[in-house]
Structures are given as C-alpha cells and as structure tokens.
Amino acid sequence: MKTYTAALIIAMSLVIGGCQSFQSQPDNSLYLQLGQRDGIANVVEDMLYLIVDDERINHQFKGINVAQFHRNLTDQLCELSGGPCQYSGRDIREAHAAMGITNTQFNALAENLILAMEANQIPTTAQNRLIKQLLPMYSDIRHL
Ligand code: HEM
Known part of the structure; x- marks a missing residue:
C-alpha cells in the first residue's frame, strides 16, 4: 500500500509539473528589451523622421496618414515582439501592393529602423531579434 501511495504521489507530481511547463507564459523578453509599447512608439517616431529625410524612400510616404501609420506599425512591432x-x-x-517597393527601398527602411533603435539605446541583440521577426515579411512587401 505504501509503495502504491508513493508511486501515485510521484505520478501526480509528474503530471502537475508537466502541466506547469505547458502553461508557461509566452516569451515577452524582446518586448521588454524594446522598452514596451512606449519604447516602440519612440522608435517608430524616430524612424519616421529618418524616412522624411531619406531620398531613397520618402516619396513613397507622401500624403500618408502619419498618425495611423505610427499607431499601426507600433502595434505590429509590439505584437511581433x-x-x-x-x-x-x-x-x-x-497595404504595400501598389508601391512597387524595390530591394533598395526595403533595405533603406530596415536601415532607418536600426538607426532609430540605435538612437533609443536598444541593445544590439534586441535589434537583431526584431529584424529577424520582420524578414519573413519581405516577400509580402517586395512582391517577388
Ligand atoms: C518589414 C518591413 C515593413 C513593415 C513591417 C511594414 C509595416 C507597415 C505597416 C504596419 C503599415 C500600416 C498599414 C496600415 O495602416 O493599415 C505600413 C504602411 C505603409 N508602408 Fe510599410 N512596412 C514595411 C516596409 C515598407 C517599405 C520598404 C516601404 C517603402 C519604402 C513601406 C511603405 C509604407 C507606406 C507608404 C505605408 C502607408 C500606406 C498608406 O497608409 O496608404 N513599407 N507598413
């Protein structure tokens, strides 16, 4: 009986332990490294200033709703991180279908994002992690 009880306790603790690891929180470490939503909003704002001065891509952004772009990109980067x-x-x-975005333009935007993260003291590891999340969108944006 004693052996049976001990075996039951071990089995139950294994099941409970297993459940705990399944219930672990999603990884939000990149989001924290980026300074949460406020930090991301600052990065997106600085990126917009850089875009305005960037002859390679600023024509694409003429006449856009800046507040909407800022909110949507901030939410997207927040969720992705x-x-x-x-x-x-x-x-x-x-959203990008009619723009005919070139490789050079895609890279220019990524460069501006990195410069904006740099200006906001985002650690290089976090910069790389965010860029890695964005790269799979290349084929949707560039229309290969
Ligand atoms: C990984 C790269 C990119 C990401 C994650 C991204 C993300 C976004 C997001 C979230 C929006 C807002 C959509 C909405 O408001 O409904 C947007 C809009 C826009 N994007 Fe991108 N984008 C990328 C690359 C580019 C590039 C390379 C260009 C041009 C050089 C570009 C030009 C624009 C423009 C002009 C808009 C505004 C469109 C409008 O409001 O009519 N994007 N982008």
Whole structure:
C-alpha cells in the first residue's frame, strides 16, 4: 500500500509539473528589451523622421496618414515582439501592393529602423531579434 501511495504521489507530481511547463507564459523578453509599447512608439517616431529625410524612400510616404501609420506599425512591432498589443491595420501584402517597393527601398527602411533603435539605446541583440521577426515579411512587401 505504501509503495502504491508513493508511486501515485510521484505520478501526480509528474503530471502537475508537466502541466506547469505547458502553461508557461509566452516569451515577452524582446518586448521588454524594446522598452514596451512606449519604447516602440519612440522608435517608430524616430524612424519616421529618418524616412522624411531619406531620398531613397520618402516619396513613397507622401500624403500618408502619419498618425495611423505610427499607431499601426507600433502595434505590429509590439505584437511581433511578444507584447500585449493587437495589430489592427490592413493586411501587409495589400497595404504595400501598389508601391512597387524595390530591394533598395526595403533595405533603406530596415536601415532607418536600426538607426532609430540605435538612437533609443536598444541593445544590439534586441535589434537583431526584431529584424529577424520582420524578414519573413519581405516577400509580402517586395512582391517577388
Ligand atoms: C518589414 C518591413 C515593413 C513593415 C513591417 C511594414 C509595416 C507597415 C505597416 C504596419 C503599415 C500600416 C498599414 C496600415 O495602416 O493599415 C505600413 C504602411 C505603409 N508602408 Fe510599410 N512596412 C514595411 C516596409 C515598407 C517599405 C520598404 C516601404 C517603402 C519604402 C513601406 C511603405 C509604407 C507606406 C507608404 C505605408 C502607408 C500606406 C498608406 O497608409 O496608404 N513599407 N507598413
């Protein structure tokens, strides 16, 4: 009987331990490294200033709704980095469909994002992690 009870306790603790690891929180470490939603909003704002001065891409952004772009990109980066936001903008492929974005323009935007993160003292490891999250969108934006 004693052996049976001990075996039962061991089995139950294994099951409970297993459940705990399944219930572990999603990884929000990148979101925290970026300074949460406020930090991301600052990065996006600085990126917008850089875009305005960047002859390679500023023509694409003429006449856009800046507040909407800022809100939607901030929410998107917040969600992608594991934060508690929900992107509610347009489908990314549709939003960029008519722009004819070139490789040079894609790289220019990524460069401006990195410079904006640099200006906001975002650690290089976090910069790389965010860029890694964005790279799969290349084919939706660039329309290969
Ligand atoms: C990984 C790269 C990119 C990401 C994650 C991204 C993300 C976004 C997001 C979230 C929006 C807002 C959509 C909405 O408001 O519904 C947007 C809009 C826009 N994007 Fe991008 N984008 C990227 C690359 C580019 C590039 C390379 C260009 C041009 C050089 C560009 C030009 C624009 C423009 C002009 C808008 C505003 C469209 C409008 O409001 O009519 N994007 N982008």
